[in-house]
Amino acid sequence: MTTKNLLVELFVEELPPKALKKLGEAFAGVLFEQLKAQGLTGEGAVVTPFASPRRLAAHVTAVRSKAPDQTVQQKLMPVSVGLGADGQPTPALLKKLAALGADVSDAAAVLGRLKRQGEGKAEALYWDSVVPGATLVAGLQKALDDALRQLPIPKVMTYQLETDCELPGWSSVHFVRPAHGLVALHGETVVPVKALGLTAGNTTQGHRFEAAKSPVVIAHADAYAATLRDDGAVIASFAERRAEIARQLAARAAEVGGGCRPIEDDALLDEVTALVERPNVLVCRFEPEFLEVPQECLILTMKANQKYFPLLDAQGKLTNQFLVVSNIRPDDPSAVIGGNERVVRPRLADAKFFFDQDRKKTLESRVEGLAKVVYHNKLGSQGERVERVSAIARGIAQQLGGDALARQADQAALLAKADLLTDMVGEFPELQGIMGGYYARHDGLGNDIAEAIEDHYKPRFAGDELPRNPVGLCVALADKLETLVGMFGIGNLPSGDKDPYALRRHALGVVRMLIEKDLPLDLPALLALAVPVFGDKVTDPSAALTDFIYDRLAGSLRDQGYSAQEVDAVLALRPQRLSEVPRRLAAVRAFAALPEAPALAAANKRVGNILKKAEGDVRPQVALERLVEPAERALHDALAQLSPQADAAWTAGDYTGNLRALAALKAPVDAFFDQVMVNADDPALKANRLGLLATLHRAMNRVADLSRLAA
Secondary structure, three states, X not given: OOEEEEEEEEEEOOOOXXXXXXXXXXXXXXXXXXXXXXXXXXXXXXXXXXXXXXXXXXXXXXXXXXXXXXXXXXXXXXXXXXXXXOOOEOHHXXXXXXXXXXXXXXXXXXXXXXXXXXXXXXXXXXXXXXXXXXXXXXXHHHHHHHHHHOOXXXXXXXXXXXXXXXXXXXXXXXXXXXXXXXXXXXXOEEOOOEEOOEEOEOEEOOOOOOOOOOOEEOOOHHHHHHHHHHHHOOOOOHHHHHHHHHHHHHHHHHHHOOOOEEOOOHHHHHHHHOOOOOOEEEEEEOOHHHHHOOHHHHHHHHHHHHOOEEEEOOOOOEEEEXXXXXXXXXXXXXXXHHHHHXXXXXXXXXXXXXXXXXXXXXXXXXXXHHHHOEEEOOOEEHHHHHHHHHHHHXXXXXXXXXXXXXXXXXXXXXXXXXXXXXXXXXXXXXXXXXHHHHHHHHOOOOHHHHHHHHHOOOOOOOOOOXXXXXXXXXXXXXXXXXXXXHHHHOOOOOEOOEOOOOHHHHHHHHHHHHHHOOOOOOHHHHHHHHHHHHOOOOOOOHHHHHHHHHHHHHHHHHHOOOOHHHHHHHHOOOOOOHHHHHHHHHHHHHHHOOOOHHHHHHHHHHHHHHHHHOOOOOOOOOOHHHOOOHHHHHHHHHHHHHHHHHHHHHHOOOHHHHHHHHXXXXXXXXXXXXXXXXXXXXXXXXXXXXHHHHHHXXXXXXXXXXXXXXX
């Protein structure tokens, strides 16, 4: 059966830019899968999505005009019900076949097509029927309806459409934006499908102002992109348009010179790609005096409010030039450039005004106002929260650096949230912490305090950098622990994909700081430090929170490439000092590579099971006079000989050395299980042998639970 390529386009009013990429991919993806499910696509068929501000489209190769017919076998009923004693069809069988559309006028013909399967009472009658394959018109209609219904629309609009019938009136249409055109071409042939009150044709609209023709006629499904580009002045492909914008951004930055480069922001690039159909990047400028404002403020206002690309110099500092992605290409772009420069100037002036006004008050003078800012109805105000964070930060700093670090951490924690009351953060909440750092320097508080205030939200996202100095580490740890303990303490736990307080991110932040900064802090001690500062506001969540943090740690380690067995072996012991976890993992990986590892892991698992089944508490104690079998004496002697070396490695933090030393136990352990019966009839012998196994188990499982490595 011959195939042709298919093109479907829905022409609408401007689509939500932040959702356009996802809408385009979903529209093409569902359309293709539905055509494929109905057998309308040939072998090797592929789909190409298109998405521009005013259109969603899909090009599908190798589409049939009609799907192949299919033979379907259907179970009818038991033979005893469908055939009478004379072997003829019963009325029940004939009625069933008639309902399926079969011709039942000729009983002999009916019997000839029936099939019997099974034996005895399970024998049943089956009927083979041919189901005609879907036509392209019907199949595409279904696929189009499904594609529109399954679009991840952020918000649906309702608009009125005049009905096309003898009785005048209006009907309501529900879609993301009003639709004005539908194209469906199978090769050169229009497929007469309908959607959103529209009937498919072969015409669409190009660029609002620069199209060479209106309407744009699509002569063939394969001519879609080229025709829109030539006649409609539109780059229909989202990916192609994005690449063209990136190319022009780099080219204009190179023209400016001085090593300038546009700021990298994939989300902004996607959004701008969704705003223009014919991109044209232009260079604009603003007055150099605005550069006195912190560059984060200027960059944010240009990106968030105007969708501009700020230009950075070779050192990463903001310049007074920026790039605009225009949707038109006039011969003289001066009016476009001037208009964008006029628009951005008031935004930058507002930022400068906020910065100047904010510096008239010190951060310390704002702290009192935090008592009037509600943090959570069960946990009090931001002022109360600051006091809790300060108390936790002091305790952490005392352990890490004594009184001097504790005083700095206390000061930084008290001031860390003060910038929430500034005009700049009120306008740009994304700058909290960053502006606090600038204002702290202006207040003469020193670089350590300023960096700590700026860094106390870090890490803000996966892969973000950690606080730069010890003061910042103390405050960042305290801030995240306060959030975790508070929210867990009042029962605000993450559920499914819902995590409104970013508790998973906070837990990973705690894990990263403890491990990557190699901090000598125990997790239980940290929680014991954080819980009391809440008084009676929370129920102690330490147990649930500890599980949560270890779960985050386990997931993070697996993402880093450690096997589930390695992670389980180390975390099964719940090491209190998380900074030791990487060394323990390295030791387990080195041990697992030894030839003795599989046998020792299996033996360790066996020992653990024996001790679990033992009655009462088994202590790791051995009476030498009760070691009667040569194999048990040999195991005891081997443990005694190896223990000093293993203990020394453990004390030195050489976990790899500890496990390597224990590898020599393979032979005596194997001999013990071959030659010694642990559950001896003599209770004293049994107890002594259990004590020997407990001693072995304790020695082998200080670094990790080696039984988790057993296959």
